[in-house]
Amino acid sequence: xxxGLWQLGSATGLIPQDVLPAxxxxxxxxxxxxxxxxxxxxxxxxxxxxxxxxxxxxxVGVILGTAVGLSRWAEATVDPPMQMLRALPHLGLIxxxxxxxxxxxxxxxxxxxxxxxxxxxxxxFSAIRQVDPKLFETAQVxxxxxxxxxxxxxxxxxxxQVLVGLRQAMAIxxxxxxxxxxxxxxxxxxxxxNNARDFLRIDVIIVGLIVYAMxxxxxxxxxxxxxxxxxxxxx
Amino acid sequence: xxxxxxxxxxxxxxxxxDTDVVGALSGVNKWYGEHHALVDVSVRVARGEIVALVGxxxxxxxxxxxxxxGLSTDHTGERTVAGAPALAFQEPRLFPWRDVRTNVxxxxxxxxxxxxxxxxxxAVALAAVGLADRAKAWPLTLSGGQAQRVSLARALVGEPxxxxxxxxxxxxxxxxxxxxxALLLELWRAHRFGVLLVTHDVDEAVALADRVLVLEAGRVVxxxxxTDTRRSSADPSPNTERYRAELLDKLGVRI
Numbered sequence: 001x002x003x004g005l006w007q008l009g010s011a012t013g014l015i016p017q018d019v020l021p022a023x024x025x026x027x028x029x030x031x032x033x034x035x036x037x038x039x040x041x042x043x044x045x046x047x048x049x050x051x052x053x054x055x056x057x058x059x060v061g062v063i064l065g066t067a068v069g070l071s072r073w074a075e076a077t078v079d080p081p082m083q084m085l086r087a088l089p090h091l092g093l094i095x096x097x098x099x100x101x102x103x104x105x106x107x108x109x110x111x112x113x114x115x116x117x118x119x120x121x122x123x124x125f126s127a128i129r130q131v132d133p134k135l136f137e138t139a140q141v142x143x144x145x146x147x148x149x150x151x152x153x154x155x156x157x158x159x160x161q162v163l164v165g166l167r168q169a170m171a172i173x174x175x176x177x178x179x180x181x182x183x184x185x186x187x188x189x190x191x192x193x194n195n196a197r198d199f200l201r202i203d204v205i206i207v208g209l210i211v212y213a214m215x216x217x218x219x220x221x222x223x224x225x226x227x228x229x230x231x232x233x234x235x
Numbered sequence: 236x237x238x239x240x241x242x243x244x245x246x247x248x249x250x251x252x253d254t255d256v257v258g259a260l261s262g263v264n265k266w267y268g269e270h271h272a273l274v275d276v277s278v279r280v281a282r283g284e285i286v287a288l289v290g291x292x293x294x295x296x297x298x299x300x301x302x303x304x305g306l307s308t309d310h311t312g313e314r315t316v317a318g319a320p321a322l323a324f325q326e327p328r329l330f331p332w333r334d335v336r337t338n339v340x341x342x343x344x345x346x347x348x349x350x351x352x353x354x355x356x357x358a359v360a361l362a363a364v365g366l367a368d369r370a371k372a373w374p375l376t377l378s379g380g381q382a383q384r385v386s387l388a389r390a391l392v393g394e395p396x397x398x399x400x401x402x403x404x405x406x407x408x409x410x411x412x413x414x415x416x417a418l419l420l421e422l423w424r425a426h427r428f429g430v431l432l433v434t435h436d437v438d439e440a441v442a443l444a445d446r447v448l449v450l451e452a453g454r455v456v457x458x459x460x461x462t463d464t465r466r467s468s469a470d471p472s473p474n475t476e477r478y479r480a481e482l483l484d485k486l487g488v489r490i
Contacts, residue, residue, distance in 0.1 A: 138328045141304060142389075143319065143345035152341070156332035233332045233373040 021203045029203035030210075038192065043211065045188040046181065049105065050173050050215075053112025058169065060113065061120030062162065066154075068121075069128025082121060090115045091179050103184040108177065115176040116169040123165025127158035159230040163223055170219045178212060255282040257429035258303055258320060258397040263312030265298060272298050273310065274453040280397060283427035287440035289482060290450035296433040299450070300399050303431060319345050321395035325402040327382035329374040335385050336361060336370040342389035360392040361385070364418060380411035384418065391422060400432045404439065416442060437486070441478045449485045457485040
């Protein structure tokens, strides 16, 4: 319906084509990008950046959150600097990261990792602190080793909240990537969009934005599936 | 209902001496800060004996159990237990993200039983508490009584010589509580483990125990031997009323 009105508005000249092209033109641009393989290349590059950043930041965030959740000593030493770092807007670090790490893949991946690590760190930390102490007492009675405590109590008990952290982290990962790719990139979806701006291809810009949105929705759906699995024991 | 944990091996406990002590505290003291929680407490549980510990809230009953279970380290006095005692709490304390049979198999952790063997023994223990058909169920789908039976199966699957029970039926409704008592006695008759039962329910103590200790402000103030117990709600001891009255009197309840 909305698309129909949009197409109609474009055809009758109500919507100026240099501001918002008709849906048919955007779809055509999309098909063109897919056909030339440009979109697949850009998607692969951006996807690798997000995945690498998520893995790096996720592992660091979860490990630090676990350590701080389990040990008062780690809380005293790790938490204050983490809270200070968290107060910095990580997107504001882009100029610094360019000077430090150049304009290759490294600064983009690191920026994603930095943004991703905080929600995972905070959620892991607070999830571990909320584990029922009675479960640990039961583990002591049963004679669990540390590894068994981790596998049978900590991991399943904290999984739902860590996954909430992962959803927040996914959103931050894509947001960070969009900003980082707008500023300096020679490939990826951000580059596609920036390049299109130079050639006044609004249709291509919109295709790029739609791709970003779809990636965000897609990764969120994956985490929702994981969440359902982590909570399957609930009646 | 079968009550053996290892098929055909039900008599291996009875072959041993009946007077062996499976759990004992001698002259145990414990402080919580300024609070003298246990004062020279001595308790003995022999193999095949059920000892009940009654007292008001805060009298130190659960502390006695925690010391015997090895959950307390900062007490003075002597603690003797045969093997690793099993402990069942007032709440079932199952791991909700593991199925029922896996929860029961965790009772074998200390024995380092291979996984397949542990699963088999867990299934047998579940059958013994009448829940063979719920082996694959999630704990949160069980009723309160069923969950407590799983907890009992987890405690008994390792064939402990000493079973410690911390008000195990306290959270159950009256009818379920009666059938749990019967189940406990049935398992106890088959395996003859020693039991230390902490409860505030005088009727439960009289119905189950060979001996009842009354705890008050961290001291054992009275011991009642129940020699003529029939241990069946259908056929109670003729002296039940007298035992009840004696315990209630020692607990300071006027009726």
